[in-house]
Amino acid sequence: MTTKTTKIIYWSGAIFMSLWxxxxxxxxxxxxxxxxxxxxxxxxxxxxxxxxxxxxxxxxLVLLLPNRLLRLKEWVFAGMFFDVTFAFFSKVAVLGISTTLDAVIAFSVLLVTYIMFRKLYSPELIFGETY
Incomplete structure (x- = not known):
């Protein structure tokens, strides 16, 4: 997969998740x-x-900043993961499995977007000395 394709997938997912x-x-x-x-x-x-x-x-706001606040973006992805996960399990427990389609879609898009984020920004850039 080329860097251009990775960027397109990442930004498509980031925009979708941002709108959501x-x-x-x-x-x-x-x-x-x-x-x-x-x-x-x-x-x-x-x-x-x-x-x-x-x-x-x-x-x-943090997610839409290009090439900025990479460490904070990691926290945003974590927060989105927790939000979607809690939404899924809360809905299963209270409303039933049939109400969870939105959480499944959000989780799927979030997972792909995060994988593309990690491909674009190596761990050294996010957590290393050069950050």
């Missing part, structure tokens, strides 16, 4: 019933929903 998380974060911050009703039904407290919204919007 930005929409979700904004809906959480404006208290949209679409997001709030489900999240409350899953048992999460209201203050948690606001905090989640803030971190999602901030994470999107």
């Amino acid at each position: 998380f930005a929409a979700s974060g904004i809906f959480e911050l404006i208290k949209s019933p679409v997001v709030w009703d489900i999240t409350l039904q899953l048992g999460y407290p209201p203050h948690f929903i606001y905090i989640l919204g803030v971190f999602k919007v901030l994470g999107v």
Whole structure:
């Protein structure tokens, strides 16, 4: 796979995940019933929903910065992974497996995007002295 192809796959996934998380974060911050009703039904407290919204919007901003804050991007990917994982298992436990398609799609895109991120930015660049 060429670097150009890797970049195209990475940026396509990053933009998709950014749109997904930005929409979700904004809906959480404006208290949209679409997001709030489900999240409350899953048992999460209201203050948690606001905090989640803030971190999602901030994470999107970091994710969209080209070639910057690589170590922080690792944290954003981790946060997205936890968000999607908790959404999946919370929905399975409370609403049933049939409600988890969105989490499965998000996890799949997130996984491919993260793999492309790691191909583009080696561990030395992210964690090494040259960072």
